[in-house]
Amino acid sequence: xxxxTSRTNAVSIIHRRYVKSSQKRLLELEEERLNAKVAREIHRxxxxxQLTQAQLAKRVGTTPSVISRLEDADYxxxxxxxxxxxxxxxxxxxxxxxxxxxxxxxxA
Numbered sequence: 635x636x637x638x639t640s641r642t643n644a645v646s647i648i649h650r651r652y653v654k655s656s657q658k659r660l661l662e663l664e665e666e667r668l669n670a671k672v673a674r675e676i677h678r679x680x681x682x683x684q685l686t687q688a689q690l691a692k693r694v695g696t697t698p699s700v701i702s703r704l705e706d707a708d709y710x711x712x713x714x715x716x717x718x719x720x721x722x723x724x725x726x727x728x729x730x731x732x733x734x735x736x737x738x739x740x741x742a
Contacts, residue, residue, distance in 0.1 A: 665710075666707075669710055670707035673704065673706055676701075676705050679720075680724075687705070690720070
């Protein structure tokens with residue numbers, strides 16, 4: 635009996651078994667990736683401007699706990715209005731783009 639020497643990444647196995655075959659799960663995964671990307675970008679900009687969450691909150695006119703939630707990859711309540719307020723306070727602007735998807739996603 636021959637031993638298998640190749641290994642497959644665990645994430646690849648999970649994706650193949652549980653996500654790839656389900657349009658609903660693909661949509662959920664894309665939404666989670668977008669939430670994480672927004673959170674990372676807010677955190678990056680805040681760090682780039684050498685601000686604490688409290689300092690950014692003061693600039694935006696909110697509380698530090700709101701900034702903390704916005705920087706949490708699991709947070710799903712990002713509003714365009716709040717993103718604009720954050721961007722403006724950091725001399726930035728929000729840009730929204732629509733780009734083609736690599737694979738067709740359909741709501742289940």
